Amino acid sequence: MDMLPLAYRGVGKFVAPLMLALLASCATPATFQGMVADRYDVARQHPVSVSVRTSGGSETSATGKTQISNNEFAKALTESISKSRVFSRVVPSGGDYLLQVVIVSLEQPTFGGTFTVKMEAGWTLKRSDGTVVWQEAIRSIHAVSVEEELVGVTRLRVATEGAARENIKKGLAKISRLNL
Amino acid sequence: MNKRLVALLGVLALLLSVAGCANRATGSLTPGASLAGIKDYYVVHQPKDTHGLDQMIKDQLVKMGYTAKIGEEHAPPYQADAVVTYVDKWQWDITMYLLELTVTIRNPTNNYPLATGNSFHTSMTRKSPQEMVDEVMTNIFAAK
Numbered sequence: 001m002d003m004l005p006l007a008y009r010g011v012g013k014f015v016a017p018l019m020l021a022l023l024a025s026c027a028t029p030a031t032f033q034g035m036v037a038d039r040y041d042v043a044r045q046h047p048v049s050v051s052v053r054t055s056g057g058s059e060t061s062a063t064g065k066t067q068i069s070n071n072e073f074a075k076a077l078t079e080s081i082s083k084s085r086v087f088s089r090v091v092p093s094g095g096d097y098l099l100q101v102v103i104v105s106l107e108q109p110t111f112g113g114t115f116t117v118k119m120e121a122g123w124t125l126k127r128s129d130g131t132v133v134w135q136e137a138i139r140s141i142h143a144v145s146v147e148e149e150l151v152g153v154t155r156l157r158v159a160t161e162g163a164a165r166e167n168i169k170k171g172l173a174k175i176s177r178l179n180l
Numbered sequence: 181m182n183k184r185l186v187a188l189l190g191v192l193a194l195l196l197s198v199a200g201c202a203n204r205a206t207g208s209l210t211p212g213a214s215l216a217g218i219k220d221y222y223v224v225h226q227p228k229d230t231h232g233l234d235q236m237i238k239d240q241l242v243k244m245g246y247t248a249k250i251g252e253e254h255a256p257p258y259q260a261d262a263v264v265t266y267v268d269k270w271q272w273d274i275t276m277y278l279l280e281l282t283v284t285i286r287n288p289t290n291n292y293p294l295a296t297g298n299s300f301h302t303s304m305t306r307k308s309p310q311e312m313v314d315e316v317m318t319n320i321f322a323a324k
Contacts, residue, residue: 102210104293105282122293
């Protein structure tokens, strides 16, 4: 910086933090760990296996907003089923049932203090012969305040993961009440 | 120095409150769903919509060769082949503009989503509400 003309000396003091702040502003994708709940409301544990398919998700671009990828959502769903024991086990394919979850919409804020994310997903449970046993659109919501998470892009990721976590909790709770 | 500090704090405050920015336009079909055979649509009016988006969606459907009507939300079943719902998000930047529009086509018996489309344009690339409706509906019906 000493090589710069006198008028520009000291610019580095501001450029460096600005660059760091800009890097910190890059969007990060929702992680499966953030979408798995600690506890589940399970009425009945079904002694059958299930395969899981997810769709409707998308990858996160650095300049965009946090998105939920199909892969991370499937991992979260698999982990949540294992944790809640709604089904006895999750198999890659050929399970007694097939659970298909499609992310329909993710409503996210662009600016603000408390970030509230709303999510809707279409849940379908089929028998191995393709018969639809249950189908429902499930909506969930999660808000994260500035006190909980200071940086905007991180706050959005945490709020998005929370909405997905709530959606999975609601979906599994409904499945646990089915007579399979 | 104070001016620089204020400017830096301003930038930091902005970064702490901004969630991200980009444009996108998507349309997708729920796996196993098909819009073929759907001729008659019921567009659900959103009570907070004061911009007539329901009418624009209805007009777009009619332009595409379908029949459509607008009505209030109620418990299913709806008297139509499919239900159309939408979520509009507006933002102010010199003037109000439509930041994001999500349209979902649903099963009239249980509201299960069959297809959805979304358009998101920030201020620099803003589109008129009519253009946003056109873009979303085109993407939905082009989805496979």
